[in-house]
Amino acid sequence: MMKKIIILSIALFSISAISCNKFLDEKPSSFYTSDNYYKSYQQAQNAVNGIYTFTRDFYAAVGLYEEDAMLMLENPTGQAKSDINQSNNNANLRNLTMQTTDLYFNVWWRSSYKGIDAANLAIQNIPLIPASVVTDVQKNQLLGQARFLRAWFYFNLVRIYGDVPLVTEPTTSAAGLQIPRTATKDVYEKLIVPDLLAAEQSGLPFSDQTGRVAIGAVKSLLAKVYETMAGFPLQQKDKLPLAKQEALDVINSGKYTLYQNYDQFRDAANDNKMENIFMVQFAPGIAGNPMFSFTLPSFSYISNGQQEIGTLLPEDTFFASYSASDKRKQEKQFFYSHYPNFSTGVDVQFKNGEHIYKFWDDVAQASGQGSGKCFPIIRLSDIMLLYAEAQNEADGMPDANSYNYINAIRARANLTPLAGLSEDQFRQAVWRERNHELCFENITWFDMVRTRMVYDTKNDAFVPMVGYTLPGNNTAKFQTKHYLFPIPQAEIDANPKLTQNPGY
Template identity: 45%
Template sequence: MNRFFKPLYGLLLGGTLLGSYGCTNYLDEVNRSNFSQNSYFTSASQAQSAVDGLYASLRMFTADNGYGERPWVTLELINGHATTLGQSFFNSQFINQTADAANPPFRTIWQSSYNAIGSANLAIQRIPAISMDEALKKNLLGQAYFMRAFFYYHLVRLYGDVPLILDPIDASSTQLYPTRSPQADVYALIVNDLKQAEQAGLPTTDQTGRVSTGAVKSLLSSVYLTMAGYPLQKTENYALAAAKAKEVIDLNVYPLFTSYDYLHDNAHKNQGELILQAQYSSAIATNSISAQIIPYFARVSVYGDEYGSLIPTEGFYKTYESGDLRAQERQFYFTSYPSITDTTRTVQFGVHALYKYFHKESALNRNVNSDQNWTLLRMPEVMLIYAEASNEANGPTAAAYAQINAIRSRAKLPALTGLTKDQFREAIWKERYHELAYENKAYFDTQRTRKVYDVRNNRMVDAIGFTNESGTTFTEKYLLWGLPQYEINNNRALTQNTGW
């Protein structure tokens, strides 16, 4: 039987995101033998536990798909601005665009997303009937609506038309073997869910890792920007994207960090410009993000493996402007580090590895697990959404310049001024590449703009038919992922994307 959703008793339910609410941790084992969809949602604490359990699925991007293979790595390798120094067969397939629909990341994202959506559907259906504090009920439903929108947003961008399921599924459901729904319908659901979350009384910002009103508005601005581009091309949404991004800017609660180190240390998790992150904690949930970005067995950390899974291309690194702070040693990148076995010796990498994700707390201490958070939304993205969307709607404005120039000022770069609409658009796209480098934004930008970064000539060009610095020619097939072959095999109502 094709399992789009695990039943409620098959999911980990418990008290908290990472143990900060209540006494039970949602990763702890619980007795599921007496759980059912009808009997579980009877109290406020059960409603809280059900919603808290949704947050674990945000970790799907760092899920282990094999040696050196993670979905977040896959998303970067497809765009051609990274190589892999490890021994991963699947990673090489994504660089060369020779993958097939059986590749592990396709199934990981699909199943993780639909499991989360199934749990959100249960929460949205069952929580309203619970006798509990109405403000808390509204808050929990807002979080559930956000989560459903978040996961559908990733599904519709990665796979195109996808099954649109809004009710809980069980063995007797007519939607057990669903068909694909048009992308426009999926986006309509996403927008509606986020509007529901906007009105849920969530806190403006949240430093515990929960969804906030700022996170809702930030994601909605991204959704509107994507809808304005390909494939929907609802260009009226540029104005909506700009307006929603401005609402986040006007909140004035997400200040840019004064140091890039704060993007990947433990002390600044969920603070400053970090709007929403997937949560990790040493004793509860860990990851290998830091080990993935260290060149293959460089021996500069205490990690058992240094994978070299994702190494920026030198071609991309060289596109940073002269004097850009982000390109200087141990800002976004690093080329050397002291040997972990001989601190008097410095290991030269021969490449610009991604210091942006180097987690010193765990890399240099065997007693600390790797638990840096994975960033999903941060303020520079919202600022650049505003700049791009307002430029498309009204051309370059002082307000749009102010947002991109604030990012450039932190990077010690001169302010932009006096550009035409077309020049400003390209400048914003490049700034997205440089500021949001390797944060899983570039591939989605390629999808919605149909443009890629020609790093040899420092310009944006049509994606289809372009040969990148890795020697791979981008094909139309890779504007979408293949539906997981496992799902196709088990649900004859599903059709495959072209070329897969």
């Protein structure tokens, strides 16, 4: 039998997989084979730790200095603009003129499949370790993490590209990568849902403040998966009660709490705690989070030598769509329009108006070093709003829990409580709250494609996505093809069994 080469993600990168609590600090420098690896619990843990590495690729700087793969899911929402316009990749997204060769499409595709391959290796090899070396309890918990991460990578892939190749075994040769696309429905039903159901029974703790996957994250992702399956393109409405129940399990667990204020959102001390259910892990000096630099106003000189890039800021009509009484709209909550010069203390008024304060990092601003703030993937507020939406859709009217959850989030924003709404009124209230609360967290785009509705910020209304013209750009109008992004041309060139999405 051909010896299988274990290409660990921890061996492919010069930095190790790490977390805000530094639970991943291995730096192996060579490749391993199935004959000399998976011989101890530490090696098995290292293999799973390595899978986490790839979650950072989507939130790390790539290409030119103003480029980050997460921008792929923000620029085309109509809610983002930039101080600078030096990147064709960003401009194509804001203009809806995406090309099959654009950088971000390659990053999301390749890093997802690298993570999947690392997960496949762990899932195949960990069960083979003798129980005298790694107990069944330990194996199940390691496999639970690997299955969650594999499901998360595939969940992103099907929402971004639609039908994608379904790879469930470790890759041993280039020929193993030349497989056709699998129907989206089958990817959900054959891998994503089964992986998460298995992870749900893996014996992991309900919460984990080190940044590792826990049952709360598994149930939250499963709720998001069911909610998405209930929407477009599958429209499996029978998944709504399942989404509602998984979300309710997380909310009622008592393991997660809403931030009392937005300062707590920005405080790195709260990473992997309180409202954060699952985050992408960063740490200063090891793997920095570029979001602070990307959201600093361009050349504003308000930080201690940070790159002030200004590649992501709120589009004017999106900022204006917040109620005047909404605390998130107030200075230094989610946004800010001025700040003292770092050296002189003179107040600097930003030339392009409001910028994003959501990812502000006091430590990085003062030190000039990279931000170690972890990036939120799933927050309790997301799951509370998801429950409210799923329950309202499933039952035809909002229940007391749904009102309680949305009103708790509104109360934090100093907004009046909702009551007495019809099904459609409540639906749009939840959508509006998701847009305002979860902005710039790579959630809005996925909400748009699963509902096929977009927030018309000029008119404070939700309208069909197709035919909608992005604010500030009269030529950028959504077409049916924009429900999906293009398959990277490099992947089609390398795999003749792949086909391109329609319209690209």
